[in-house]
Amino acid sequence: MTSALPLAGPTPLIDVHAHFFFEGCGRAEWDALNKARFRAGDRIGISIHIASILGSWGRFSPTYFASPADTTLGNDAMQAIAERHPDRVRWYVAVNPNDTDFALAEIDRRVAGGAIGVKLAAGRRADDPLVDPIAQRAADGNLPVLHHIWQHRRRHWPSQDASDGADLARLAARHPGANFILAHIGGGGDYEHTFAAVRDLPNIYLDLSGSGVDRGMLDDAYAAVGAKRLLWGADITLCTGLAKLWALEVIGLTSEEMADVRWRNAARIFSRLAWEPGTGNREQRLLGDTVLGSQRPAFGGRLPVPDK
Amino acid sequence: MIDINAYIGGYPFRHIPHPDPAILARVLEREGLDGAWVGHLPSAFYRDPTPGNDELFASLVPYPTLRPAACIRPDWPGWERALASTIDRGARAIRAYPSQWGLGADDVAIRSLCSACGEAGVPLVFTARFEDLRQRHWMDQAGDLSAAAVRAVARGNSRTRIVVCSAGRGTIEEVHWGLTPAERELVFWDISWIWGPPEDELALLLRTMGPERFVYGTAWPLRLAQTPRANLALLPDELAGVTLTDPSGW
Numbered sequence: 417m418t419s420a421l422p423l424a425g426p427t428p429l430i431d432v433h434a435h436f437f438f439e440g441c442g443r444a445e446w447d448a449l450n451k452a453r454f455r456a457g458d459r460i461g462i463s464i465h466i467a468s469i470l471g472s473w474g475r476f477s478p479t480y481f482a483s484p485a486d487t488t489l490g491n492d493a494m495q496a497i498a499e500r501h502p503d504r505v506r507w508y509v510a511v512n513p514n515d516t517d518f519a520l521a522e523i524d525r526r527v528a529g530g531a532i533g534v535k536l537a538a539g540r541r542a543d544d545p546l547v548d549p550i551a552q553r554a555a556d557g558n559l560p561v562l563h564h565i566w567q568h569r570r571r572h573w574p575s576q577d578a579s580d581g582a583d584l585a586r587l588a589a590r591h592p593g594a595n596f597i598l599a600h601i602g603g604g605g606d607y608e609h610t611f612a613a614v615r616d617l618p619n620i621y622l623d624l625s626g627s628g629v630d631r632g633m634l635d636d637a638y639a640a641v642g643a644k645r646l647l648w649g650a651d652i653t654l655c656t657g658l659a660k661l662w663a664l665e666v667i668g669l670t671s672e673e674m675a676d677v678r679w680r681n682a683a684r685i686f687s688r689l690a691w692e693p694g695t696g697n698r699e700q701r702l703l704g705d706t707v708l709g710s711q712r713p714a715f716g717g718r719l720p721v722p723d724k
Numbered sequence: 725m726i727d728i729n730a731y732i733g734g735y736p737f738r739h740i741p742h743p744d745p746a747i748l749a750r751v752l753e754r755e756g757l758d759g760a761w762v763g764h765l766p767s768a769f770y771r772d773p774t775p776g777n778d779e780l781f782a783s784l785v786p787y788p789t790l791r792p793a794a795c796i797r798p799d800w801p802g803w804e805r806a807l808a809s810t811i812d813r814g815a816r817a818i819r820a821y822p823s824q825w826g827l828g829a830d831d832v833a834i835r836s837l838c839s840a841c842g843e844a845g846v847p848l849v850f851t852a853r854f855e856d857l858r859q860r861h862w863m864d865q866a867g868d869l870s871a872a873a874v875r876a877v878a879r880g881n882s883r884t885r886i887v888v889c890s891a892g893r894g895t896i897e898e899v900h901w902g903l904t905p906a907e908r909e910l911v912f913w914d915i916s917w918i919w920g921p922p923e924d925e926l927a928l929l930l931r932t933m934g935p936e937r938f939v940y941g942t943a944w945p946l947r948l949a950q951t952p953r954a955n956l957a958l959l960p961d962e963l964a965g966v967t968l969t970d971p972s973g974w
Binding site for chain 2: 423448449455456460566567570604605606607608627628629630631634635652653654655656658659660662663666
């Protein structure tokens, strides 16, 4: 039975860390997974899913070391999904920094096709010089970079060259004009190390996603960087995403701060989002202008779309 | 409905904001739960859990909805006497931590404890993990409770209800389908650490194993108490309103 009101409340909600799948990728149940994300997203009240696809999800090349062919395949599929669901899906262009020239060309081509951010996974450590041209391209294009992070990498983990908060902090310090989203503080590892590593980097935002729901994690993230640098996301466990939204409401965030975490911070840094609160998924049918009221962005509505 | 996976007390490897029973009682009320079986978290790491049990019983006296789940270490001399004492003092369940005590899957002590719990009429509660394996402190070498360890206790058991907390789909399925139908009927799983959508592992397990195999647990104060409520709220429509087993009548 579908409830009438979203489980997370009626105000806008942007998931900055979503994934989709496609026919022929490494997940046979791809269609069920996509449908489940939309179903649960509707129940929660997600206005916009900002999503990526990492190559073929391992079918033809490793997820975290995707070949150029797989990168193209995944971005093709992601673009197609976004074009089929313009009311509720936006997307990152995913690239592997090891194929630098290809990655830069892919970013340019996909931004022209509607991508609003860049997804970097674990093909190269964040502080590797190979990542610099990508970070610079992201800065030039006002494209937030969602970077896969292992919270406090204390050893090598298989199948990825994972970065941690300290690695990303070094990259962010070199590129103060770019905005970086540190992926899934609940996605594995010691998040306390992350908070200490990025506290002083104003261009690093913490994405709350991941299956981890440790009591104290949200409090400490909030204490470390404040509500203006927190972004809500779910990644591959929407249930924990909903639990975190409910928890944020009881650990002391004000309604203004909740709005920041739910959508305003994302609307601010994704300058190409081109989404007007009240017109996204679910809220379009439930809200209307009057409910949103003062929560509209200060610039008065539709977000600016930079020149291509 | 009650929470069968709650604790009081601190955790040795990180700070926990609210390990006290007064907050637990308020959290249960907020979550719409009628009570909890409460363990003493530090006891999992004590050599002899007896002082932890004393602290548990004393701490819960003012809170009638918080029922003590005492800790019994069956490889410790005199454990039978300790078990009898906790039962006499009102233990609602018995908790054991074989991984933290270095007891392997084939250790007979845990089977002896299981049998004794059956004779005493109290459930035996295991904890698959306190934290995600990926974030363990370097001194925390215990590892997750293995499916083999649970199977070893559950096989041949015909009397004792066994509850396993904080397990994931892999462990749950490996145990469930590795038991006879009669053995399965005595094993229960809390839903605190089973993934919801889009993977929908909770929905899958409810369909394949039946909702009667599952009980409500939060893992408070280690984890957000809202998680199992969120997971149930996001079940597919055909499972909406599903009824888990309520152990309050055991």
